[in-house]
Amino acid sequence: xxxxxxxxxxxxxxxxxxxxxxxxxxxxxxxxxxxxxxxxxxxxxxxxxxxxxxxxxxxxxxxxxxxxxxxxxxxxxxxxxxxxxxxxxxxxxxxxxxxxxxxxxxxxxxxxxxxxxxxxxxxxxxxxxxxxxxxxxxxxxxxxxxxxxxxxxxxxxxxxxxxxxxxxxxxxxxxxxxxxxxxxxxxxxxxxxxxxxxxxxxxxxxxxxxxxxxxxxxxxxxxxxxxxxxxxxxxxxxxxxxxxxxxxxxxxxxxxxxxxxxxxxxxxxxxxxxxxxxxxxxxxxxxxxxxxxxxxxxxxxxxxxxxxx
Amino acid sequence: xxxxxxxxxxxxxxxxxxxxxxxxxxxxxxxxxxxxxxxxxxxxxxxxxxxxxxxxxxxxxxxxxxxxxxxxxxxxxxxxxxxxxxxxxxxxxxxxxxxxxxxxxxxxxxxxxxxxxxxxxxxxxxxxxxxxxxxxxxxxxxxxxxxxxxxxxxxxxxxxxxxxxxxxxxxxxxxxxxxxxxxxxxxxxxxxxxxxxxxxxxxxxxxxxxxxxxxxxxxxxxxxxxxxxxxxxxxxxxxxxxxxxxxxxxxxx
Numbered sequence: 219x220x221x222x223x224x225x226x227x228x229x230x231x232x233x234x235x236x237x238x239x240x241x242x243x244x245x246x247x248x249x250x251x252x253x254x255x256x257x258x259x260x261x262x263x264x265x266x267x268x269x270x271x272x273x274x275x276x277x278x279x280x281x282x283x284x285x286x287x288x289x290x291x292x293x294x295x296x297x298x299x300x301x302x303x304x305x306x307x308x309x310x311x312x313x314x315x316x317x318x319x320x321x322x323x324x325x326x327x328x329x330x331x332x333x334x335x336x337x338x339x340x341x342x343x344x345x346x347x348x349x350x351x352x353x354x355x356x357x358x359x360x361x362x363x364x365x366x367x368x369x370x371x372x373x374x375x376x377x378x379x380x381x382x383x384x385x386x387x388x389x390x391x392x393x394x395x396x397x398x399x400x401x402x403x404x405x406x407x408x409x410x411x412x413x414x415x416x417x418x419x420x421x422x423x424x425x426x427x428x429x430x431x432x433x434x435x436x437x438x439x440x441x442x443x444x445x446x447x448x449x450x451x452x453x454x455x456x457x458x459x460x461x462x463x464x465x466x467x468x469x470x471x472x473x474x475x476x477x478x479x480x481x482x483x484x485x486x487x488x489x490x491x492x493x494x495x496x497x498x499x500x501x502x503x504x505x506x507x508x509x510x511x512x513x514x515x516x517x518x519x520x521x522x523x524x525x526x527x
Numbered sequence: 528x529x530x531x532x533x534x535x536x537x538x539x540x541x542x543x544x545x546x547x548x549x550x551x552x553x554x555x556x557x558x559x560x561x562x563x564x565x566x567x568x569x570x571x572x573x574x575x576x577x578x579x580x581x582x583x584x585x586x587x588x589x590x591x592x593x594x595x596x597x598x599x600x601x602x603x604x605x606x607x608x609x610x611x612x613x614x615x616x617x618x619x620x621x622x623x624x625x626x627x628x629x630x631x632x633x634x635x636x637x638x639x640x641x642x643x644x645x646x647x648x649x650x651x652x653x654x655x656x657x658x659x660x661x662x663x664x665x666x667x668x669x670x671x672x673x674x675x676x677x678x679x680x681x682x683x684x685x686x687x688x689x690x691x692x693x694x695x696x697x698x699x700x701x702x703x704x705x706x707x708x709x710x711x712x713x714x715x716x717x718x719x720x721x722x723x724x725x726x727x728x729x730x731x732x733x734x735x736x737x738x739x740x741x742x743x744x745x746x747x748x749x750x751x752x753x754x755x756x757x758x759x760x761x762x763x764x765x766x767x768x769x770x771x772x773x774x775x776x777x778x779x780x
Contacts, residue, residue, distance in 0.1 A: 408624065419613040
């Protein structure tokens with residue numbers, strides 16, 4: 219009898235402990251957001267939001283806290299990354315889901331999944347030793363000089379530490395995120411739908427273009443948004459290659475200073491400056507809110523797609 | 528059966544991996560009229576059907592041997608354009624799969640990919656084939672709405688309109704009423720009865736009563752083997768094989 223009672227008590231305890239830990243974990247994000255909100259409150263009450271978001275001056279010693287150059291830095295780097303990543307990821311996803319034989323798929327898919335787990339500092343290092351010199355050479359080459367006449371391509375900064383380098387590194391980092399989701403979404407398109415198109419005499423490519431991708435479009439979009447939010451919030455790899463100059467970039471070869479880099483580089487230094495702490499945490503809150511919203515939107519779309527099936 | 532057969536299957540065998548789904552089938556389908564392929568589930572009816580428009584080879588791990596002659600020419604011969612075969616041999620699947628686009632664009636999908644649709648004939652094509660599938664009156668006011676908003680029965684008739692719009696000479700029907708209510712099923716049967724005057728219809732069904740209602744010719748498959756084939760009259764009333772008789776009586780299958 220005693221044994222049974224003990225076993226039942228253990229069972230109950232296990233249930234309560236696991237439930238408590240789960241609750242704590244899921245509430246963590248709320249808790250973090252709250253802390254950020256409370257600690258950044260002083261900056262939001264002393265300055266209008268428009269000034270914080272659109273002022274280009276970041277001079278903590280003079281109490282000027284404009285996020286604009288950093289927001290633009292983040293946007294530039296993220297957008298360049300997405301421009302590079304999206305077409306490549308789409309092609310890879312289509313190949314893996316529609317054309318690849320089982321053997322090829324079994325070889326390539328684990329490779330892509332594993333690369334999602336590579337620590338970002340390794341991408342950063344790779345960026346410093348491979349991408350930055352490449353961008354530097356490109357900027358100095360005749361191609362760079364002729365490109366320089368075009369807007370968005372002017373070379374003011376010959377170092378290679380630039381928006382372009384950051385974009386390339388980030389693009390490579392988000393490949394596995396986008397590919398694994400997009401590939402699965404494309405694969406999940408019902409076979410009967412493909413057969414309906416083939417049976418009318420459509421080629422494989424026509425079927426992919428007009429039927430499969432159209433059916434999978436919301437999910438593919440969600441995959442892209444997930445990649446976007448990953449790139450948006452990435453810190454380590456970006457910090458190492460973008461140059462970190464707090465100025466609004468005007469060209470791919472300019473240096474940039476994304477929000478993430480600002481927080482990581484500045485937090486903990488010169489904390490005696492009034493409002494400095496609140497300003498940095500405000501930037502962190504901004505980042506968190508944007509990334510959360512993107513993630514939420516993407517997941518909602520994916521959930522709805524799965525429910526329809 | 529005095530005309531030359533429209534489709535001639537010669538020594539067709541199909542394997543899924545190690546498993547043999549069809550064993551050395553040789554059978555002919557006469558031109559025009561409905562040939563019903565009957566037999567219990569898993570006996571290879573759908574496999575046989577999908578070999579006729581070469582849809583079978585799109586699945587992994589399938590091996591096909593033998594010949595299928597369409598108007599005397601082997602559709603598995605090297606150099607044959609598979610999209611051309613599939614244009615000549617249409618398919619009506621067991622479950623309607625409307626393409627993710629409007630009703631209008633569904634009907635035009637085939638003509639468009641084959642470059643047969645111009646701005647000035649598109650509306651006429653849509654109307655003609657929606658009428659042919661007896662769907663026009665129900666959808667004429669909402670041609671631009673998404674096709675998946677239709678009822679299942681309407682979707683199946685849309686799929687028929689879509690298949691007819693590429694003017695196939697053969698229509699393969701894979702249990703086309705399996706997902707439908709009796710009234711929608713009835714309408715599909717009526718349509719097939721009308722279509723058989725102009726085209727060769729191969730109807731896979733496991734509903735014997737449907738086969739009796741529609742078939743001019745019957746092919747009976749049992750576990751991947753051809754047991755009997757012949758005019759419906761003969762197979763249903765006077766089967767040559769003991770197994771056919773037992774299946775028709777409901778003793779097996």
